[in-house]
Amino acid sequence: MDWIRLTKSGKDLTGLKGRLIEVTEEELKKHNTKDDCWICIRGFVYNVTPYMEYHPGGEDELMRAAGSDGTDLFDQVHRWVNYESMLKECLVGRMAVKPALPKGKLCQVLTWQ
Numbered sequence: 001m002d003w004i005r006l007t008k009s010g011k012d013l014t015g016l017k018g019r020l021i022e023v024t025e026e027e028l029k030k031h032n033t034k035d036d037c038w039i040c041i042r043g044f045v046y047n048v049t050p051y052m053e054y055h056p057g058g059e060d061e062l063m064r065a066a067g068s069d070g071t072d073l074f075d076q077v078h079r080w081v082n083y084e085s086m087l088k089e090c091l092v093g094r095m096a097v098k099p100a101l102p103k104g105k106l107c108q109v110l111t112w113q
Helices: 003-007 025-030 049-054 059-063 071-078
Strands: 021-023 036-041 044-047 091-095
Touching: 003 049, 025 036, 036 049, 036 059, 036 071, 049 059
Parallel strands: 021 091
Antiparallel strands: 036 044, 044 091
């Protein structure tokens, strides 16, 4: 079965039963194996596990970005590829925005004298 056919098959390629989640950096790092591989590209997280066998560059190339932000690597190799369309059925969600300060911490205000 080719990749296009698989994406149109109705199978849950995200592993999340169709719900999008906010992904923390810690959560992304957990998905770093060939059997469970998430990659972030431009703030969007994709479960590329089902795509592994279809990737023209092979599994090892995808594994270079497993569990991390692969934007720079992706842009170096094939910036022209429309990954949003190709991986839309694998979209897990967006990266969580880190708070500027930890909860409960006060910001010290500096004044110029």
